[in-house]
Amino acid sequence: QVQLVESGGGLVQAGASLRLSCAASGRTDSTYAMGWFRQAPGKEREFVASILWSAGNTYYSDSVKGRFTISRDNAKKTMYLQMNTLKPEDTAVYYCAARRAFIFSYYINAASNYDYWGQGTQVTVSS
Numbered sequence: 001q002v003q004l005v006e007s008g009g010g011l012v013q014a015g016a017s018l019r020l021s022c023a024a025s026g027r028t029d030s031t032y033a034m035g036w037f038r039q040a041p042g043k044e045r046e047f048v049a050s051i052l053w054s055a056g057n058t059y060y061s062d063s064v065k066g067r068f069t070i071s072r073d074n075a076k077k078t079m080y081l082q083m084n085t086l087k088p089e090d091t092a093v094y095y096c097a098a099r100r101a102f103i104f105s106y107y108i109n110a111a112s113n114y115d116y117w118g119q120g121t122q123v124t125v126s127s
Helices: none
Strands: 002-007 010-013 018-026 033-039 046-052 058-060 068-073 078-083 092-099 121-126
Touching (some): 018 033, 018 121, 033 068, 033 078, 046 068
Antiparallel strands (some): 068 078, 092 121
């Protein structure tokens, strides 16, 4: 089992920055990838970004590419999401997720392909 705990959410104005953290514990040695997803009220959970835990390859949704940066610290077992130039449409609950096994990058943006989830952290961007 892997436990994931997000932190760093909050209320900011448009144009501001936030950094989210996701601390992993438990059996993390077999983690293949971790990712960030978000869910706004009345909408489906959507992919934000993901990173391969060992190789470091990163993937982004078009809506955040160039504004958000995903990274990880293997020693601390922590993943980060640096969010810059935030927009009101970025308002959502942000979840981190982890996947154990290999998966082709084509499928890495599907929430159903992740095995473990955190409880989420709220990000609210005011206009």
